[in-house]
Amino acid sequence: MKPVILIAPDDGFNPMFQAPHTIISSNYTKCVLEAGGIPVVAFDVNCAAEYVAMADGLLLTGGASDIHAGNYGEIYKDRMGGPNHPLNELRDDMDFTLLRGFMDAGKPVFGIGRGLQVINVAQGGSLYMDLPAEPGLEHEQQNHTVLAEPDSFVSCYSAQEEVVSRHHEGIKALGRELKVCAKSPDGLVEAIEHTSLPVFAVQWHPEQSQTESDKALFERLVTLCKGGDR
Template sequence: MINGKLVILVSSDSGVLQSGARELRSPAAYTRAIAQAGAVPVIGGEQCPEELAELCDGLLLSGGPDIEPELFGETIYNDTVHMDTPRTKYEYALLKAFLAKGKAVMGICRGEQLINVYLGGDMYQDLAHQKGLFHSSYELRHKVKAVPGSFVEKLLGSEFLVNSTHHQAVRNLAPGLKLAAESADGVIEAYEHESLPIFGVQWHPERLTNIMRDERTPDMAPLFTYFLEKVKAHTK
């Protein structure tokens, strides 16, 4: 903590400059959502995972490119699968370090998928081709149904709309993860671990709160408050 506030590590996105150099960046919506919830956001820079797990109180794994199929025992399904292996290796190291210290982790979109695969679950590599479902459009809003009694129902209600910009999706949940919400067409949209301070959502709540509030959906600020409550409960 710093000045009485929790410190949250937000995993960075990446890209390649014209020079070919690797670039690290982060959409402002993630850090804004964490700050508005009352914590201090820190952007991870693909270095020193163990030290950052010591310094920071919790981990937010952000959205981004696809997950490597080899991590769940498959080969690449088709040419729509685009990965960032250096990022995945680093985020695996972050997960290992934070979980070893018993600290809370929240996953958003790719982050939700990555946690599931890390813990032993698998994925739809291309949701449109493998399930005939299109969930990837910045303008799209679709219905989510929360599992009765789940954290999602308690925070956001039993049914509501969310944004939808994902190409992949969780297929089978890893051991220890329990379903918290799914889309009307049966895609896993949220889960929580039975005993560890881990949860994830498939949609992008950081884009549905604060200055990015969307009147078609609930305000997603309660998800970040819930995350910080978990972080505080597991901060020594």
Template sequence: MTLRIGISARLLHDPPPGLGLPQKRLQFLESSMAHWIMAHRAIALMVPFIDEESPLSANRAPMTELVDLLDGLVLQGGIDICPETYGDTLRDPAWAGDAVRDRYELNLLRGFIAAGKPVLGVCRGAQLINVYFGGSLVQDIPSQRPGTIQHQDTTRYDRLTHEVHFETGSSLQRLYGNSVPHRVTSIHHQCVDRLGEGLVVEAVSSKDGIIEAIRHTGPGYVLGVQWHPEFHLTPGEEMQGLLDSGPMMMDFLRAALARADRHQSGAAVVHPGVPLSARS
């Protein structure tokens, strides 16, 4: 069975003039994310956004039909989440985020969770999962959490890394263990603050305790990681030793396959952390 994985779109509301599309909102998929999914024999499909204020919105297919066509959802990284989305007050105009994208992705997230289909959130996606379950965010780590290590460097972008610790008993520990340090990319100045309802911490930054991964404890598969596993595919010399992103994607796809099998034939659930070879 070839799995179909939906990916939320990144939104570019004001494209640069050189692109030749003035006054046109662009929706795009970062290629590394598609490569990460498709390298594991799944199909990556971006889920386009329709502005809820557009006249076209009234005639779009219901969310349930869209969710029915897909086996899982990946929430991409990108711009900050608007503080008003989680009931906070904006501290700096630079952190205003994108409320339009928030509404679009929260609607997607709601649909997949209601259908019991797996969700994987990356960076912003992990933060959105926390917000969906009623949690809040630190708007800016350097100013609100003084003394922490550097988690974002605009000059190095995906070349900034640090170590994370997987919590005892977590799904990530079952996948990877804790016998060696786990090094990941770090491209964020915001992070989880108050944990959402039903969420548990899966991983923290080894040096400062910043939350780096969360998981929902209810039915289904909902995991969010603060780093970018899709950037770990082909690291350069200075990026050697990064966490292998393969087991994480396989675990997500395993959950999607189990959900699809269960829906079609009533087969037993394959729990996260069980190797594909163990499937009956």
């Protein structure tokens, strides 16, 4: 049996039909399928327990919405949110609830972009709310290389290989039981892993570039769901 991968989607509002709608890039489902998994999309946080019981692993996807600063004990600032990065507390609730359920069950979790930030905050870490506004940080929103730790899950990325990086928030304080696996050339954390659970994440977007290194991350998720080694 192929492992079932639950995908946490984004959501929005369809003005034509005046109704909420679920958003999921087909890149995510394509990558899961090509890695040997069966993608299933989560629709309702009230079904979280059933999702955890049914699925073998969780994919926390990226998205434009910011995680509300209250989740990591800081005060909302004007530079959070806005038209390009709206707050979405319903999505926060879905992502954090699913993450906790899968972690409690010891099931694999792969976070991408916003998903990395969710994992860090869930473990007590904090975020830079707006990187361009942070003194001393010059993290440009463009493709860049990453400096991977040897023998980490991202060591397949060479020092010359660029990743697709699109984010204005980033890890400030690292969460409990997490270790840094890669940084950008300017020192910002770009990949993390739990020290004892099969939970890992990258800040970049492997579902967009889909290089061999990117595909290996989805294959790792599927392998972990099959009971493979971390």
